[in-house]
Amino acid sequence: xxxxxxxxxxxxxxxxxxxxxxxTKPLGVQLWYRxxxxxxxxxxxxxxxxxxxxxxxxxxxEGQVVENSLECAYHGWQFxxxxxxxxxxxxxxxxxxxxxxxxxxxxxxxxxxxxxxxxDKSILNANNIQPLKIPEWQALNYLGTVSVIDCQGHxxxxxxxLMDMYHGHLHHNYQAWTGAKLKELCTEKHKxxxxxxxxxxxxxxxxxxxxxxxxxxxxxxxxxxxTVSYIYPHWLSKLGKEFTIYCLFCxxxxxxxxxxxxxxxxxxxxxxxxxxxxxxxxxxxxxxxxTAQKMLDGLVAxxxxxxxxxxxxxxxxxxxxxxxxxxTISQVQKLIKLLGEVEKK
Numbered sequence: 001x002x003x004x005x006x007x008x009x010x011x012x013x014x015x016x017x018x019x020x021x022x023x024t025k026p027l028g029v030q031l032w033y034r035x036x037x038x039x040x041x042x043x044x045x046x047x048x049x050x051x052x053x054x055x056x057x058x059x060x061x062e063g064q065v066v067e068n069s070l071e072c073a074y075h076g077w078q079f080x081x082x083x084x085x086x087x088x089x090x091x092x093x094x095x096x097x098x099x100x101x102x103x104x105x106x107x108x109x110x111x112x113x114x115x116x117x118x119x120d121k122s123i124l125n126a127n128n129i130q131p132l133k134i135p136e137w138q139a140l141n142y143l144g145t146v147s148v149i150d151c152q153g154h155x156x157x158x159x160x161x162l163m164d165m166y167h168g169h170l171h172h173n174y175q176a177w178t179g180a181k182l183k184e185l186c187t188e189k190h191k192x193x194x195x196x197x198x199x200x201x202x203x204x205x206x207x208x209x210x211x212x213x214x215x216x217x218x219x220x221x222x223x224x225x226x227t228v229s230y231i232y233p234h235w236l237s238k239l240g241k242e243f244t245i246y247c248l249f250c251x252x253x254x255x256x257x258x259x260x261x262x263x264x265x266x267x268x269x270x271x272x273x274x275x276x277x278x279x280x281x282x283x284x285x286x287x288x289x290x291t292a293q294k295m296l297d298g299l300v301a302x303x304x305x306x307x308x309x310x311x312x313x314x315x316x317x318x319x320x321x322x323x324x325x326x327x328t329i330s331q332v333q334k335l336i337k338l339l340g341e342v343e344k345k
Contacts, residue, residue, distance in 0.1 A: 003333050004154045004314050006340035008032050008251050010119035012233050013131040015248035015260055017114040018146070022046055026070060028061030030252045031118055036105060037061040038114060041068040047081040048105035048116055054085070055100070111137040112146075113248060113260065132234050136244055136264040140281040141274070143267065143288045147296040149259040151304040153311035155233075155251040156336055158259060161303050162235045162247055163228055163328050165196050170302055180226055187331050190339070192230040194328045200224040200239055230332050232339055242266050255311060261300060263292045 016029040026039045028051050035051035037060045051059050053072040063073040071078045078087035083102040106117040111134035117124050136142040165180035184195040200222055224240035235247040250258040267273055
């Protein structure tokens with residue numbers, strides 16, 4: 001199997017939007033060749049339906065929410081959260097509502113994001129599959145930043161980029177670490193863990209330490225463990241006790257990948273901070289949200305440029321041999337192929 005033509009395994013949860021993106025105005029999103037419409041009902045609960053009206057196949061995302069239902073902009077047909085047609089404004093008394101149910105996706109709102117399960121609902125229910133948890137999102141001791149990745153490339157290119165700790169010189173001042181050395185590589189059924197020793201530029205141990213995110217001259221190199229994990233289909237990294245980064249995937253198609261990169265800076269070292277009132281700590285967390293935005297956006301822009309060059313080179317010559325010496329990448333590729341094969345079966 002060609003890694004660059006692997007499909008995603010549908011029986012996992014994927015992120016399609018941030019919670020703040022979805023309001024009572026319908027929102028159209030894409031997930032692996034599927035067009036999905038998201039909307040909040042009158043109680044604020046989010047639903048996801050196939051983004052098409054079965055009447056004329058126009059997009060329901062062009063319509064509006066009427067109480068708990070979604071109304072098509074073209075003729076006013078309304079559909080409930082199960083995808084059943086419940087109202088046709090001009091239906092006569094002698095006519096019955098057509099049996100034209102549209103597909104309703106399992107949707108969860110968790111840790112600031114909207115998750116969709118595009119696979120087999122019976123597998124979801126039988127195995128109680130849950131989205132990846134992000135405990136730092138609500139925890140008061142973590143400052144967060146989110147950057148959107150949108151690249152014209154197969155999702156495997158982005159995963160390989162995230163798992164490859166040897167391209168740090170690409171990022172210059174944006175990089176939080178340097179000198180990574182692979183110490184251990186572990187594989188599980190749905191996971192690849194790579195453990196590195198690295199040199200970190202940041203040490204968040206004093207109240208002024210956060211200023212290192214803004215002033216590079218304050219940084220001091222010191223040794224820290226670096227862990228990167230491909231928890232199919234998403235990614236997690238930890239640098240010492242100070243930094244945690246997630247990447248939540250939303251593959252669009254074979255040559256287009258969207259993802260959300262989330263960076264957390266820990267304040268756990270400031271024990272006096274923990275004694276302050278919760279309202280003040282929440283205010284501090286909200287006020288300092290996005291402190292790493294410049295760094296994160298800079299990293300993303302540089303990585304996307306490389307990934308898109310890889311994709312273009314592949315499309316120009318699919319038989320061109322590449323030479324990989326990082327064992328982490330080969331394990332990641334095996335996992336993608338394995339779960340892709342399972343999905344096809």
